[in-house]
Amino acid sequence: MRISIDSDTCIGAGQCALTAPDVFTQDDDGFGTVLPGREDGGGNPLAREASRSCPVQAITVTDA
Known part of the structure; x- marks a missing residue:
């Protein structure tokens, strides 16, 4: 699996960090x-x- 975040699209809602805090954070x-x-x-x-x-x-998640 490969994960990326489009920083131009992100609005900082924080759902990623709340859902998977060992993978995502907020800058x-x-x-x-x-x-x-x-x-x-x-x-x-x-x-x-x-x-x-x-x-x-x-957030984009693709299979490696």
């Missing part, structure tokens, strides 16, 4: 970001759920 400006080393989802099944919960669909 100093409040926008979602993938934690360093977790671009593969870290084996967390909630990474896909976080993508679905994003209100603006800024």
